[in-house]
Amino acid sequence: MDNSIWMVAAFYLLSAVIIVSALLVVFLKNIVHSVLWLAVCFIALAGLFLTLDADFLAAVQVLVYAGAVCIMVVFGIMLIQRGDMGKTNLFNSQTGVAAGVVALVLVVSGYLSAATHWVGTAAPVPHKTVEHIATLLLSKYVIPFEVAALLLLVALVGAIILAKEVKAKC
Amino acid sequence: MLTLSVGLTQYMVLSAILFGIGLFGVLSKKNAIAVLICIELMLNAVNINLLAFNKFVTPTQFIGQIFAIFVITVAAAEVGVGLAIIIAIYRNKLSVNLDEFDWLKW
C-alpha cells in the first residue's frame, strides 16, 4: 500500500503545494498574502503528515498551525501594520548573500540526505497512533509533557505582560 | 521513468528545501513578522524530518511523533511570545523593520 501509485502521487502533489506555497510566503510583498499562503502550506503539510502515518499530528497541525498560529499572526499584523499593505514584506540588503548561504545549505544537506545510507525497518507504524501517543505521553514522557505544559503557561503569561499596554504613569 | 517509490530520502530532500526557503526568509526579510513566519516554516521542515524518521527508522516507538508534538508546542509558545515582543517593540519604535534595529551594537 505504501508504495502504491496513489501514495507516490500524493507525496509529490503535496510536496509541490508545500514548496510553492512556502516560496509564495517568502516572495509575496503583502504580508497578509504571505500569511494566507502560510496557512495553505500548513494544511498541505498536514496532508503530508498523513502520508507519514501520523494522523494525530496531522490533526494537531491543522488545529495549531493553520488555525491558531496563522490567526494569531494575522492579529499581530492587524495590531501593527498600517497604511499600504502592498509593501509590507520586502527584502533587505543582504538578500544576495543570504541566497548564497541558503543554496550552500541546500546543496550540502541535499547531498548528505542522498548520500547517507539509512538503516530502516520495514515494520509499519501501528494504526492506533493516538492511543499509543497518549499512553506514552502520560507514562514514559510524562515529565517532558508537564514541562511543555508549564512552558505554555509561562509563554502565555509572558506574552500578556510583554504585549500589555504600558501605563503612562509608569 | 522514475521508480515510483517514496522513501526517507525524498522526505528529507523535501524537508531540506522547506528549511532552505524558511532560512532564506529569515535572513532576508525586513518585516519582523515575516521572519517569525519563516521560522515556522523551518520548524515544520524539522517536523517532516521527525515524522519521516519515525515512520522509516523507528515506527513502533513513536519517538518522532512525540518529539514533533513538543516541537509544535514550543512553536506555538514561541509565536505567542515573539508576537508579543514585536508588538512591544512596535509600541516603542513605531516600526517592525529589522533594518532599523541595531540594538545589538553597543
Next chain:
Amino acid sequence: MVDFAMQHAWLVPLLPALAFVVIVFLTKPWQKLSALVAVAGIVGAFVFAALAAYGVFTHPEFTEGSLVYGVRWLSMPGLHINVGIMLDPTSAMMIFMVSLVSSLIFIYATGYMKGDPGFSVFFSYVSLFAASMLLLVLSSNLLEMFVGWELVGLCSYLLIGFYTHKISAREAAKKAFVTCRIADFGLLLGMLSLQIVFGTLDLPELAQKIAHFHQYTSAGVLTLIAVLVFLGPIGKSGQFPLHVWLPDAMEGPTPVSALIHAATMVVAGVYLVGRMLFLFSEIPSAMELVAITGAFTALFAATIAITQREIKRILAYSTVSQLGYMMLALGVGSLSASMFHMWTHAFFKALMFMGAGSVLTALHHKADVWEMGGLVKKMPITAWTFVVGGLAIAGIPPFAGFWSKDEILATALNSHHYVLFAMGAFTAFLTAFYMWRLIFLAFFGEENPANHPVESPWNMTVPLIILAALATVGGWVGTPWDNVWSQWIFFGEVEHAAPNYGVMIGSVILALAGIYLAYQLYYVDREKVKAKALAERYHGIYTLLFNKYYIDEIYLWFNHAIVDGSAKLFYLFDIYVVDGIIVNGLGAFTRLSGEGLRITETGRLQNYALVFFLGVLIIAVALAFSSPSAAGLLLGGVK
C-alpha cells in the same frame, strides 16, 4: 681581666655600635650627652682592645696560632657561614691601633664639631664607623669581613656627605660610594669564587685549603680569584686607578678625614690583602700585581701632591701615596713591614689631619696653603705637632715613619725588586719635599695679615700632643736592631734581616734633600720666585700634575662618551623600538584590528544569523567530509 677581654673581644666592635644605637634612639636631642656616649663607647672599646692586645702579646704561642671562636650564622646545604672573632697579633695590633686613634679623633671631634647642628648625628655616624672597622678587623670569616667592609663604605658615604647643604660634599659622597662599589663588586665576585671553589669563607680553613689549592683548582683560576679579590682593596685603599674618591673625601668634616685616612677605611684594603696574603703568596704574578700597583700609586700620588694648594688635598694624596707603600710591602711579601707602616702612618697621618683641621678652624676654612704662613707664632702647639708629623712622614730618624718606610724599602731591595725600590726611594724624596713645602708655606714665613688665627681649645690640642708623642716613639718597636714587631706580626717565616745601613743612610739623605729643597724654595726665597719660575718653566708638567693627570676628566669623558652615549643609544632604542614598535605597535594593532572588526558588528540580528549559519555549514561540511579525528580537532573535541 685580660682573659676576659680576649675571650670577649667581640665587645670591642659592639661597644661603639651600642653607642650608635643609643645616640640614634635615645640621646640625640642632647648634644653633650651624645658626645659623651660616643667617647665612652670608643674608649671602652679601646680599653678592651688594649687588654686583649696585652693578652696576645704576652703569650708567645700567639706567634704561631690564633684565637678563633664563633657561632654558626646560617646553614643550608652546601653553604655554612660562621661569624666569629679571630684574635692574632695582627688583629690585636689593629684593634689597638684603630680604637686608640679613633678615641683620640673622637675627643678631638668634640672640639672641632662644636656648634654644628648635626653634632649628635655626627657622633652616631662615627661610632658606627669605628664599630664597622673593628668588626672588619676582628672577623674570622670573609663574609663577615665583607659586612664590616660595606658598613665602612656606608659610613664613609654618610660622613663625606655630612654637610648635606654643600653640593660638592654630596657629589664627593656619591663619588666615594660609587667608586668603592665598583671595587666591591670585584671583591664580591672573588668571594663567591672562593666559596664555590673551596666551599668555605672561614679564613683559617681557607688558608689551609689554599696552601694545597692544586687539589681544588688550577693556578689560572686562583690567579683570577686573587685579581678579583684585589679589586676590592684597590677601591677601598685608593690605589690607582680607583684613587679618585679619596681626595674628594676631604669634603667631610676634618675628624672624618682623619678617621678615613688614618685609622679606618683606607687601611681596610691593605688589611684585607694582608689577611688574604695566603692567597696572593701562592700566585707570584698576583704578588707582582700588588707590588707594582702599590709602587706606582705611591709615586703617582706623590707627584700630584707636590703641586696641590689645598692643605687637606695635599694630605689626601699623601695618604694615597703611603697606602701605595703598604701595598708595595705586601706585594714583596712582607706583611710585617706593611702592617708596621700602617701602624706608624695611622699616628702621623691622624696627627697631620687633625692639625690641618685645627688650622682650618682657626682660619675659618680657608684651605689654600699659599694664603697661610707664619701660623707657628699664633698656633704653636698645632704647628710644632704638625712638624713632628712632617718629620715622621719624611722619614727622619728617630721618628716613626723612618723605621717603617726604611723596612719597606729594605724588603723591596732584599727581594730584588730594584725598580720598585727605586720608585719607593724617589717617592720618599717627593714625600719629604711636598710635606715640607706644606709646612714651610703654612706654618713659617711671613704671616698673612688677612688671617687672625687663634690656638685651638684643649680637647683639640691634647689629642694632637698625644699623637705627636706616638708618632715619635711609635716606630721604636720595630727598629732593625731589635725588631720586636716582626717577631709577632709576620707572614710565613720570621724575617731576620740584618740592619741595612746603606738603605737607611740613603733614605735619610733623600728625605733631607727633599726637606732642603722645600726649605730653599719656600722658606729662604720669601717671594717664592724660584718656585714660580720652575712652575712657569715646566708649565706642561705642572699643569698635568696640578690637574691630577686629568684622571677625573678621563673618567668624566668616559662617562659622557661611553656611558651616556650607550645610554642615549638605549634611550633611542627604548623610544623607537620598545615604545614605538612593541608597546605602541601592539596598541595600534589592537586599536586598528578593533576598528576593522567594528565594521562586522552591525548590531543587526539577521547579519549575525547569516554568519551563524555559515559557521554551521562549515562545521557540517567538516564533520561530513573529513576523517573523524580531523573533525574532532576542528570542533575542539566535540564529537
